[in-house]
Amino acid sequence: MNCFKIAGPRTIAEALAFAAEAGDNAIYISGGTDWLVNGAKKVAGGLLIDLTQVEELTYIEERADHLVMGAGVTFSRIATNPLVWEKARCLAQAAAQIGSTQIRNRATIGGNVANAAPAADGVPPLMALDAEVLAIKGEIRRWVPMGEAVSDLCGGLMPGTLFAAFRVPLLLNSVSAFVKLGSRSTVSVAKLNLAARIQTTEDGRSRNVRLAMGAAAANAFRVTAVEKLWEGRSCEEALAEELAGGLVTQVDRLLAGRASLPYKREAIRGLAYDLVLDIGRAVEDGGRGNGRKA
Amino acid sequence: MLLEFVVNGEAKAVPIEPDEKLLTVLRNKLGLTGAKEGCGEGECGACTVIMDGQAVNSCLVLAYQARGKEIITIEGVSQDGQLDELQRSFVHNGAVQCGYCTPGMIMSAKALLLRNPKPTDAEIRTAISGNLCRCTGYVNIIRAVREVAENLGEGSI
Numbered sequence: 001m002n003c004f005k006i007a008g009p010r011t012i013a014e015a016l017a018f019a020a021e022a023g024d025n026a027i028y029i030s031g032g033t034d035w036l037v038n039g040a041k042k043v044a045g046g047l048l049i050d051l052t053q054v055e056e057l058t059y060i061e062e063r064a065d066h067l068v069m070g071a072g073v074t075f076s077r078i079a080t081n082p083l084v085w086e087k088a089r090c091l092a093q094a095a096a097q098i099g100s101t102q103i104r105n106r107a108t109i110g111g112n113v114a115n116a117a118p119a120a121d122g123v124p125p126l127m128a129l130d131a132e133v134l135a136i137k138g139e140i141r142r143w144v145p146m147g148e149a150v151s152d153l154c155g156g157l158m159p160g161t162l163f164a165a166f167r168v169p170l171l172l173n174s175v176s177a178f179v180k181l182g183s184r185s186t187v188s189v190a191k192l193n194l195a196a197r198i199q200t201t202e203d204g205r206s207r208n209v210r211l212a213m214g215a216a217a218a219n220a221f222r223v224t225a226v227e228k229l230w231e232g233r234s235c236e237e238a239l240a241e242e243l244a245g246g247l248v249t250q251v252d253r254l255l256a257g258r259a260s261l262p263y264k265r266e267a268i269r270g271l272a273y274d275l276v277l278d279i280g281r282a283v284e285d286g287g288r289g290n291g292r293k294a
Numbered sequence: 295m296l297l298e299f300v301v302n303g304e305a306k307a308v309p310i311e312p313d314e315k316l317l318t319v320l321r322n323k324l325g326l327t328g329a330k331e332g333c334g335e336g337e338c339g340a341c342t343v344i345m346d347g348q349a350v351n352s353c354l355v356l357a358y359q360a361r362g363k364e365i366i367t368i369e370g371v372s373q374d375g376q377l378d379e380l381q382r383s384f385v386h387n388g389a390v391q392c393g394y395c396t397p398g399m400i401m402s403a404k405a406l407l408l409r410n411p412k413p414t415d416a417e418i419r420t421a422i423s424g425n426l427c428r429c430t431g432y433v434n435i436i437r438a439v440r441e442v443a444e445n446l447g448e449g450s451i
Contacts, residue, residue, distance in 0.1 A: 003312075003313070004312055004313065005312060006295075006312035006356070006358050008358065008361060031354075032354065032355070032356060032359065033336055033351075033354045036315070036335075036353070036354045036355075036356065037335045037336065037354070040313065048312065050356065050358060050359055052359050053359075053361070053362075076348070099336065099424070100336070100339065100351075100423050100424020100425075101349055101402065101405075101406075101420060101421050101422075101423065101424050102336065102339060102342055102349045102350050102351045102354075102402070102424045103336050103351065103354070103424065105348040105349060105350050106350055106351075106354060106355065185423075186420075186423040186424070187336075187337060187423060187424055
């Protein structure tokens with residue numbers, strides 16, 4: 001490993017003070033499960049700011065019309081929190097499938113987003129849920145839409161930024177789901193992942209559809225062309241087949257010439273079915289708020 | 295810097311470097327060699343220890359992050375020279391072959407039973423899904439954990 005200094009703030013204010021002092025040489029880590037594998041070289045000679053003991057980053061609450069959680073919440077907590085299952089079902093489903101029990105006990109939602117891995121399982125659910133992240137740098141605090149945050153992270157535009165919290169708007173009559181495919185059933189990096197959120201009309205049709213895909217490009221993104229196919233439809237096999245076709249078109253475009261294309265264009269079809277049928281079941285269960293526990 | 299934490303019930307103060315991992319401190323500075331470095335990246339679970347009641351990969355925890363924490367390693371589960379129930383059950387059920395994964399496997403099972411004394415088979419499988427065993431095929435491991443759970447009164451582990 002490399003030589004660096006380390007700081008352990010107990011509050012967000014202390015963390016920001018450490019970052020201000022170190023300037024461009026500071027890097028935040030949370031659980032560190034990704035960072036310890038391949039990130040250590042990025043802080044050579046600098047200051048590592050360990051956020052794991054900042055209690056202000058570890059809440060999950062319903063506030064007015066949002067579900068809000070600190071960026072330091074672990075995936076174990078997300079995967080076992082009834083409020084998240086009720087209000088942001090796809091995020092709880094993703095959390096339950098990330099890594100192993102040991103990794104979920106350490107890895108956090110903030111770290112998962114900040115690490116900006118193309119296959120990060122936490123990102124498509126947050127995008128599908130229209131979530132925003134509270135980004136703090138120096139005196140500037142602002143809620144950034146997930147799409148913007150992810151593309152800025154991939155472009156290296158958010159150095160020294162502290163992610164403090166995520167908020168998910170709560171919508172009536174809405175449900176969401178997450179599905180992924182990896183090389184084994186657990187402890188598996190996604191080869192593809194999908195998350196969707198819909199609102200339902202009184203006659204069971206979908207509206208206000210959000211669909212996000214990960215592991216097919218440098219970062220997860222909303223698949224707006226396929227969202228349009230979903231609008232006004234009920235969640236049945238006929239819709240799954242149509243969405244599968246739309247997603248294959250996306251995969252063909254993104255992965256042209258890649259060795260993984262033949263596999264992924266078949267895989268995405270299966271995921272489309274899993275996603276639509278899971279959301280269909282959740283709708284039948286009478287999903288309210290942002291979905292209910294499966 | 296000095297890492298102050300509790301290991302197997304004893305308060306410790308150990309000089310550490312900023313880039314040191316919890317696993318290397320346990321093994322090289324405290325002589326607790328039960329936890330193993332298999333893969334070094336959280337895939338195999340051979341380094342599993344319990345930190346504040348939760349199973350963690352000690353290869354993916356910076357030693358500094360363990361400040362103020364309570365750690366239990368495989369060396370801490372036996373009491374008064376007697377094997378823990380889980381250890382006895384692993385032996386009795388033939389759940390140990392080469393033994394490399396065993397300390398991590400037992401710590402994952404221990405963390406599960408501390409939190410959930412009556413787990414289902416699915417919960418046992420989830421709890422050890424981050425622990426690779428290349429000898430036993432897992433059947434006897436799951437049987438060993440189940441047997442302890444069946445014999446436990448709630449909260450007695």
